[in-house]
Amino acid sequence: xxxxxxxxxxxxxxxxxxxxxxxxxxxxxxxxxxxxxxxxxxxxxxxxxxxxxxxxxxxxxxxxxxxxxxxxxxxxxxxxxxxxxxxxxxxxxxxxxxxxxxxxxxxxxxxxxxxxxxxxxxxxxxxxxxxxxxxxxxxxxxxxxxxxxxxxxxxxxxxxxxxxxxxxxxxxxxxxxxxxxxxxxxxxxxxxxxxxxxxxxxxxxxxxxxxxxxxxxxxxxxxxxxxxxxxxxxxxxxxxxxxxxxxxxxxxxxxxx
Amino acid sequence: xxxxxxxxxxxxxxxxxxxxxxxxxxxxxxxxxxxxxxxxxxxxxxxxxxxxxxxxxxxxxxxxxxxxxxxxxxxxxxxxxxxxxxxxxxxxxxxxxxxxxxxxxxxxxxxxxxxxxxxxxxxxxxxxxxxxxxxxxxxxxxxxxxxxxxxxx
Numbered sequence: 001x002x003x004x005x006x007x008x009x010x011x012x013x014x015x016x017x018x019x020x021x022x023x024x025x026x027x028x029x030x031x032x033x034x035x036x037x038x039x040x041x042x043x044x045x046x047x048x049x050x051x052x053x054x055x056x057x058x059x060x061x062x063x064x065x066x067x068x069x070x071x072x073x074x075x076x077x078x079x080x081x082x083x084x085x086x087x088x089x090x091x092x093x094x095x096x097x098x099x100x101x102x103x104x105x106x107x108x109x110x111x112x113x114x115x116x117x118x119x120x121x122x123x124x125x126x127x128x129x130x131x132x133x134x135x136x137x138x139x140x141x142x143x144x145x146x147x148x149x150x151x152x153x154x155x156x157x158x159x160x161x162x163x164x165x166x167x168x169x170x171x172x173x174x175x176x177x178x179x180x181x182x183x184x185x186x187x188x189x190x191x192x193x194x195x196x197x198x199x200x201x202x203x204x205x206x207x208x209x210x211x212x213x214x215x216x217x218x219x220x221x222x223x224x225x226x227x228x229x230x231x232x233x234x235x236x237x238x239x240x241x242x243x244x245x246x247x248x249x250x251x252x253x254x255x256x257x
Numbered sequence: 258x259x260x261x262x263x264x265x266x267x268x269x270x271x272x273x274x275x276x277x278x279x280x281x282x283x284x285x286x287x288x289x290x291x292x293x294x295x296x297x298x299x300x301x302x303x304x305x306x307x308x309x310x311x312x313x314x315x316x317x318x319x320x321x322x323x324x325x326x327x328x329x330x331x332x333x334x335x336x337x338x339x340x341x342x343x344x345x346x347x348x349x350x351x352x353x354x355x356x357x358x359x360x361x362x363x364x365x366x367x368x369x370x371x372x373x374x375x376x377x378x379x380x381x382x383x384x385x386x387x388x389x390x391x392x393x394x395x396x397x398x399x400x401x402x403x404x405x406x407x408x409x410x
Binding site: 001004005007008009011012013015016019020023024026027028029030031032034036037038039041042043045046047048049050051056057058059062063067070071074077078081082084085088089136137138140142143145146236239240243246247250251 | 267270271272273274275278279281282285286289290292314315316317318319320321323324325326328331334343344345347349350352354355356357358359362363365366367369370371373374376377378380381392
């Protein structure tokens with residue numbers, strides 16, 4: 001074991017020295033004319049994001065419109081991770097541990113219980129605010145979804161996993177996660193049936209002008225970004241909670257699907 | 258190695274690379290040298306954090322603000338009655354590079370999900386071998402104890 005540490009330490013020192021040597025050729029900190037910062041793509045995003053999607057937050061436009069295909073499969077990756085955790089842990093349950101102690105509510109501590117009940121609604125409303133205000137301030141589906149999932153995790157930590165599962169059934173968590181991907185892909189498929197005869201491309205929201213009460217294509221894109229962010233929000237919050245309860249209960253929740 | 262790397266001016270102009278390399282090497286060492294699977298996962302998370310820091314730090318522009326277009330600029334743009342193709346008066350040097358932010362936004366959440374999957378596999382390994390220490394697992398694999406039933410039996 002000692003030799004492993006020495007070999008590992010040597011490898012790390014050599015790699016670090018090589019990286020440090022390479023960093024000498026990198027642009028300085030905060031250089032506005034570095035290749036990454038002065039590239040055509042990022043300048044295009046900054047100059048055209050508001051014209052194209054009527055959304056001041058450029059990060060949201062890049063995430064939800066210019067790179068929407070990428071974001072969709074990031075959401076699929078998250079759902080797949082949730083399903084994989086269920087596949088790895090969910091089949092370990094045995095008859096004798098079905099009603100494991102982990103599911104029963106913990107000894108009610110009034111201070112923790114009341115604090116949780118006061119905190120959870122505030123966290124959930126703030127999560128929805130972060131989702132809905134993602135067009136104008138830092139935020140969006142991923143951040144809001146993690147917060148919403150965390151509110152259930154707080155409930156599970158404070159009042160026992162059983163009481164959190166009563167509010168968000170373990171049988172539904174992964175199904176809800178799949179619904180989020182469906183919302184995203186559904187909004188992506190809609191433009192293919194709208195617009196001129198051959199239809200638009202997958203995730204080309206401009207065509208949604210025909211079914212949304214808006215005048216310009218850019219406004220339709222703005223609304224569609226909120227729609228797909230909602231899909232991301234649903235998937236992320238459901239998978240965050242599913243990951244927590246599967247890991248915390250060692251896959252022994254009653255019947256996870 | 259060129260000594261210019263270690264000059265003070267070079268270090269202060271490129272300190273973000275020093276921080277990410279140090280963090281990354283801590284993570285890499287933990288992944289190589291640690292014996293415990295959970296400690297290896299902690300190393301992996303430190304490694305991921307270093308890469309996130311690297312990406313975000315190369316998107317910084319001196320004197321720029323976050324990539325959300327200023328309200329005043331948009332008010333001026335919206336009040337003009339201009340035709341198709343008019344753009345708001347935006348100077349890209351005034352706003353940070355949005356692209357690394359987008360890439361890392363998704364990478365953080367995907368990183369949490371994959372860490373969850375790794376922890377789930379670690380739990381199953383513990384079920385099977387009763388240990389998370391690598392050498393004990395290896396011992397169990399090469400010379401299985403005859404008395405012990407497989408945990409999933």
